[in-house]
Amino acid sequence: MAEVEMSMHTANSDQLVIDIERRLTEQENSYVGYPQYSIYRIPSHIRKNNEYYYEPRMVSIGPYHRNKEHLRAMEEHKLRYLGKLRNQKDRILHNLIKEIRDAEADIRACYCESVSLEEGDQFIEMMLLDSCFVIKLFFNEPDAACDAGWALPLIISDLLMLENQIPFFVLTKIYNIYTFGCVDPPSDGHDNNRPSFLTLATNILHETCKTNVERAKVPEAGVMIKHLLHLFYLLFVPAPEYALTPRQINVKIKGKKSRTNCLPLLQKPNLREFPGSSKFSEKNESPRVIKSAIELKEYGVILKKKENFASFLDISFEGGILEVPRITIEGCSRSRLLNLIAFEQCSGGADVDPIKKPLSSYAVFMACLMNMSQDVIVLEKAGILDNNLANSEEGAKFFHQVRECAHIDFDNHYLKQVFVEVIDYCEAFWPKHRAKLRHDYFSSPWTIVSLMVAMLVLIMAIFHTIGFILSTYFKEH
Structure with missing residues (x-):
């Protein structure tokens, strides 16, 4: 009986091997003549x-x-x-x-x-x-x-x-x-x-x-x-200019106003070429977030619409000024960006590498800047954002929706150097304490009034003390 069961088990195993071999052969034959997938399903x-x-x-x-x-x-x-x-x-x-x-x-x-x-x-x-x-x-x-x-x-x-x-x-x-x-x-x-x-x-x-x-x-x-x-x-997102660093590209286009929406993608930045990024370069860390627009203002960062740019992705930071080209967001933009990023995420090899997923990196950056509705208002006032959605709340949701499918290598993406320099600037002594001062004492009209009343009381106390000392001095003399 045991021999019969073993024989049946062996026969079933052999048939399974035959079936799997057939399926593998059919799959290999079906892909002859074309290198890889190109039309994907969204996960x-x-x-x-x-x-x-x-x-x-x-x-x-x-x-x-x-x-x-x-x-x-x-x-x-x-x-x-x-x-x-x-x-x-x-x-x-x-x-x-x-x-x-x-x-x-x-x-x-x-x-x-x-x-x-x-x-x-x-x-x-x-x-x-x-x-x-x-x-x-x-x-x-x-x-x-x-x-x-x-x-x-x-x-x-x-x-x-x-x-x-x-x-x-x-x-x-x-x-x-x-x-x-x-x-x-x-x-x-x-x-x-x-x-x-x-x-x-x-x-x-x-x-x-x-x-x-x-x-x-x-x-x-x-x-x-x-x-x-x-x-x-x-x-x-056209072909990159591999030979140029981000700052060389900025110098190249300086003084030449461009209306093109095409991206000269950047090679992986060399941290040693950028002074002022010592903290993250020494720690060999890769930042994953930066502060939102309204927080950056508290740290003294100036948000400015970039005039001379090679593409809407041409973002730069220098001397406390974050320059971002103007972008318009509207209903149809969301579907196109989501599908472009989905293609960028699904594609491999020659399609995206070494492009380093620039749209995904941009989506992560903008989602950091636009954390809430107040950030949208700040960017609109700076001329960076043209929000054609229903309200500022919808504007804040826009890039967070896009960012959900934008996965990037934080050690190697075209905006890594901007992240590093912005964070280093905010961690410096004066911007950090300036932000604390603004947050603690200038965050609302009531805190400003309270501070002014306290300063007035302090000044009056000082004058009262000085007056008391002077009157005492003159009485004794």
Whole structure:
């Protein structure tokens, strides 16, 4: 009996080994030809507090939110867009399906979760409809569902959500077949009348998302764009200037006013290059927080809107003056920042390193400054913040919501030196005692009145004492 049970146990183990080996082989084969994931799911602990900003409201693109009830209405418009495209080109439908079918394995490998749709026609149809919808939308084809004043901004916002993406190479293939009649058109075919899809998408994102960049700069040809959100990230946070330290960049742009919203990302700062940061550099510590705007004022720090800057992330501190470029916060800003930071957090390797997650670092910095509604008012008065939300309380919540998903390496982020210098300044003798004096005696009108009364009583007592001494002296003489 024991021998029979052992034989059954061995057979079951062998079958389990076979099953696991098969699954591993299938997984390895499915990822051949594409290096890594590029379209991610938001982790549940991040999603639970901000689900509204991570899930599309008008249109589903890709498999993650497909067939959700509130998004089904747009499926009819996708089919209508595909019909328009088919009617404009002979046999284009056959060519499009063939290209997507040939690339199916590479497309699936872009998603970090197994695509729920079975291999074959359902998946191919979804990719075809979604990619044609995006392309026809970018061509500004008239459509009642998208031309409504509220509809287009919501659709563009949906297209810039991390979970609502399809691979950029799919969009490029479909666009090239539709525009040039082939997948790989010659480079001289991209003229002013027929731009490449990269150029078209760059201009659309620049115009509709109001990045404040004077002229949209198309990413270099060698850059591999993963999806539309990745392209927006590259436009919002362009390539760094590795050779320059933070102060060298400030010197470089001094006297040259810039309206660009593009970030020259900074190399890891060398503490020895910055005098006045001895406390943290000697302790080899990395600060995790700085004081809020209203607290910094108590320490004598001057909060100033930066005029000459390379980007809205170009923050500097010198001589007790904290300079921060002006930023506008509004409803649509929150969703875009959350999804950009989510992409920054999920991406690894060449996407973010050695960029050091600059948006995440910026979110942590601004969340420190804007701890409560009074801080928002201080920053507005300084010209640093333009708060278009309902009130100052909502403004204070803005970056705290964004900061929840912004995890950074405090030993190596582009604002580390600013944190160090601000804290060292506040720990110096005079700023520390100045802050204590203001907090204890000048924090409210009543404490000021009490101090003035006490000083008046003291002065009167001194004069009374002096008068008594003088009168006594004259009597004796």
